[in-house]
Each structure stands twice: as structure tokens, then as C-alpha cells.
Amino acid sequence: MRIILAPMQGVIDYQMRELLTSVGGYDRCVTEFVRVTDHRVPEKVFFRYCPELETGGRTKSGIPVYLQLLGGDPKSMGLSARCAASLGAPGIDINFGCPAKTVNRHDGGSVLLKKPQRVFEIIHAVRENVSEQIPVSAKIRLGFEDDTLLSDIIGSAAEAGATELCIHARTRTQGYKAPAYWSAVGQVQQPAEMPITINGEIWTPSDVTKAMHQSNSEHIMLARGALSCPDLALQTKAWHRSENYTPMDWSHVVELVRDQFNSSTHFKGKYVGNRTKQWLSYLMRHYSEASSLFHRVKRCIQADEIMQHLNEQAL
Ligand SMILES: Cc1cc2nc3c(=O)[nH]c(=O)nc-3n(C[C@H](O)[C@H](O)[C@H](O)COP(=O)(O)O)c2cc1C
Known part of the structure; x- marks a missing residue:
């Protein structure tokens, strides 16, 4: 099981990644989203969002930090990914989940889920622009208004060459309101070559068990749960290994x-x-x-x- 510390714009920044990975239990972090418009993102922007680029793309505790890009233009997404990789990003993550109206109006985030072909084109452009050694992951929701396209979106991501997919188990319409629909992920066909990470409404180790089971996923991503309980990743790993662990007081x-x-x-x-x-x-x-x-x-x-x-x- 891999536990990923979620990207959270304006909340999980460099300092918070440093701090939570020093507590332990995390296998990877993802930066806040870097907005890509119609041109390549300047290098200094990557360094601002991901100061870890100065230290091999890892936090001080040695945990890799993927750089997250958000945008709807395949060409500039590809060029920006290439630049981020050349600066030492250990992986590129693509944001297809952001529900913000301004972001969606400007052709970024969850609005792209309305057309699985666009998901394909963006991931494909990023994949083509970075070397095979650099993983390309994507973060999606169940869909925009409903989950009817979920299977097509997953298929498009796999066909485009995504290394992994993280699914926040709510639609854009469902926003951040509980519950998350983990079982909607478990009900669709999952390509063997593209592991799925489940995300959404995971607050305790027992939520982890339910989320993994219902979604049929091997990996989890923690967002608000990581902030409300700084050692949730450690608690989870101990729980899954049936080890004794005293939660942080x-x-x-x-x-x-x-x-x-x-x-x-x-x-x-x-x-x-x-x-x-x-x-x-x-x-x-x-x-x-x-x-x-x-x-x-x-x-x-x-x-x-x-x-x-x-x-x-x-x-
Ligand atoms: C304040 C805030 C900022 C977020 N920023 C991002 C972001 O930059 N990129 C992204 O992919 N997801 C972002 N998300 C979504 C989270 O990564 C996560 O998918 C969502 O909070 C569901 O997980 P949770 O129920 O465990 O919190 C953000 C969520 C919140 C609440």
C-alpha cells in the first residue's frame, strides 16, 4: 500500500509537506497545482511551488514530490511538463479534479472530464514530452455532473500512457460534501497496468480499509484527514500491519x-x-x-x- 499526501492549494505547501513527511508514513507528495495557460510555465514558477526541486525533488525526509500541472492546452502542458522534469521533478501529476468555477471557465480542472478525449490528449502530450523514467499520474473525480463517463475517462487515461490514476470519489457537482462514493470506483473496470489510488473522506485507519475494499484500490491519498490527524499515515500503516501504535497526543x-x-x-x-x-x-x-x-x-x-x-x- 502506498500513501500519498494530497495536493491542497493554499494549504499543503512546501512547509506543510516538510512537516507532515517528517512525521512519517507518506510515500509521496504532490505540489499545489501550477496553472498552465497557453505557454510554457517559467522555471521560477516551478521553484516557487516546489522548492524541493533544489534538493532532488524530495522533502528533507527523502519523500518524492510530484509536480502538479493544471490546464487544458496539450501543447503547453507538454512543454511545461518537459521543463519541470528537466528541473528534477521526480514525477508529473495532472489535475482533472479542480471544481473552482474560475478554473473550469478557463478550461482547466474537472471541466475536462466532460470529454474523455481531452483527458487523453492532455495526458498523451505530457507523456510524450517526458522520458519514460518519469511517472505521469493523473488526478480525476468520478465525473463532472455524474459518473457515467468514469469508465471512458479511466480508459482514456490508460490509453494515453498514464502511469497511475488517483480518483477523488465524488463528482464535481458533489464538491467536497460527505460522503465519498468509493464503491463507484470498485464498480468499473480497472486497467491492470495503471494502479488506482483512492481519495476522498478518509479520516481514520478504518476508513482506509473501507475505501480500499469498496474501491478495489491498492493505494490511498489523504487530504483533509492528513491535516486533522498528522500521524494518520503512520496509524494506517501500523493498523494494516497489525502492529501496536500509540497515536500522537x-x-x-x-x-x-x-x-x-x-x-x-x-x-x-x-x-x-x-x-x-x-x-x-x-x-x-x-x-x-x-x-x-x-x-x-x-x-x-x-x-x-x-x-x-x-x-x-x-x-
Ligand atoms: C482547500 C483545498 C485545496 C485543494 N487543492 C487541490 C490542488 O491544488 N490539486 C488537487 O488535485 N486537488 C486539490 N484539492 C483536492 C484534494 O486533493 C482532495 O482530492 C480532496 O480534498 C478530497 O480528499 P479529502 O476528502 O480527503 O479531503 C484541494 C482540496 C481542498 C479542500
Whole structure:
């Protein structure tokens, strides 16, 4: 079983990848999406989204980081993928899942699922532009409005040469609302040469078991679950190996939150602490203590004040 840390624009950035992979259990990360329009993305943009390119495309813990591209123009997607690979990206991931209206209006993300032929053309162009050693994965949803094209989309991805496919088990219309329909993935034919990773609404190790079983997938991707429970990947691996494992307690989590706050000082002025507040709002789902801490820091706009609250928690 492979556990992938999901891409999350504006949430799982370089610092968060560094932090969560240092906790452990992850086999791969994916960057936030890099928007590709009608020309090749400049190198500096790749370095901004993926500072790990400076260290062989891996986090400090040695976990590979695939670069995610989002766009509807096969030519510029192909050229951008080639550039990313030449800079050392260990893999390219293509975003066919983004539900944002502005992104969809500009021919990117989940709108492309309406036409499986377009999924084929984009993946094919990327595949043709990078060497065989570079994996090309795609991330899709069950479909745009419904899942009637799912089988065709999977077939198109396989035919275009995708190495792997990650399926967020909801349609674009279903957004991020629970539940996720893992069994919809299990009901379609899965090409043997293209492993499927299941994603969506996985919060606990027992969700992992259900999601893998119902979707008939070998691998999982964790998004909000990874943020609400920083050692979910470790818990999952221990559970699957029937090993004893003591889940991370709140005092350890507070240490991580302090590390995260200290590493996000590039957010200045009124933005100071925004990422920390955001993370606490995810942690609240799993740790009741996160809720009171969140309510204490939510209106703080001074770094010192926020740090003081974090330090008090750590005592
Ligand atoms: C705030 C936010 C940002 C996201 N950004 C991206 C992104 O950049 N690329 C992508 O492929 N998916 C993105 N996603 C989707 C997640 O990777 C994942 O597919 C989705 O959250 C479902 O998994 P979950 O139910 O475990 O959270 C984003 C989701 C959220 C909530």
C-alpha cells in the first residue's frame, strides 16, 4: 500500500509537506497545482511551488514530490511538463479534479472530464514530452455532473500512457460534501497496468480499509484527514500491519503547530498566523484541545501573541 499526501492549494505547501513527511508514513507528495495557460510555465514558477526541486525533488525526509500541472492546452502542458522534469521533478501529476468555477471557465480542472478525449490528449502530450523514467499520474473525480463517463475517462487515461490514476470519489457537482462514493470506483473496470489510488473522506485507519475494499484500490491519498490527524499515515500503516501504535497526543501536535508557525513567518502583516489558524481549524476535527486554542488565537494579529498562546499550550 502506498500513501500519498494530497495536493491542497493554499494549504499543503512546501512547509506543510516538510512537516507532515517528517512525521512519517507518506510515500509521496504532490505540489499545489501550477496553472498552465497557453505557454510554457517559467522555471521560477516551478521553484516557487516546489522548492524541493533544489534538493532532488524530495522533502528533507527523502519523500518524492510530484509536480502538479493544471490546464487544458496539450501543447503547453507538454512543454511545461518537459521543463519541470528537466528541473528534477521526480514525477508529473495532472489535475482533472479542480471544481473552482474560475478554473473550469478557463478550461482547466474537472471541466475536462466532460470529454474523455481531452483527458487523453492532455495526458498523451505530457507523456510524450517526458522520458519514460518519469511517472505521469493523473488526478480525476468520478465525473463532472455524474459518473457515467468514469469508465471512458479511466480508459482514456490508460490509453494515453498514464502511469497511475488517483480518483477523488465524488463528482464535481458533489464538491467536497460527505460522503465519498468509493464503491463507484470498485464498480468499473480497472486497467491492470495503471494502479488506482483512492481519495476522498478518509479520516481514520478504518476508513482506509473501507475505501480500499469498496474501491478495489491498492493505494490511498489523504487530504483533509492528513491535516486533522498528522500521524494518520503512520496509524494506517501500523493498523494494516497489525502492529501496536500509540497515536500522537496533543502535546506532540502542539510542538508541530509551533514548528509550522515558526516556518511560516514569510506570511507578513495581517496574514501572520493565517496558516496556523487554518491548520488548527482542521485539527479541531480530531483534537478537542485544538478548538479552544483556535478560538484563542483566531483574532490575534501579532506574531508574539500567537506564539504566547502556543507556548502556553505546550507547558
Ligand atoms: C482547500 C483545498 C485545496 C485543494 N487543492 C487541490 C490542488 O491544488 N490539486 C488537487 O488535485 N486537488 C486539490 N484539492 C483536492 C484534494 O486533493 C482532495 O482530492 C480532496 O480534498 C478530497 O480528499 P479529502 O476528502 O480527503 O479531503 C484541494 C482540496 C481542498 C479542500
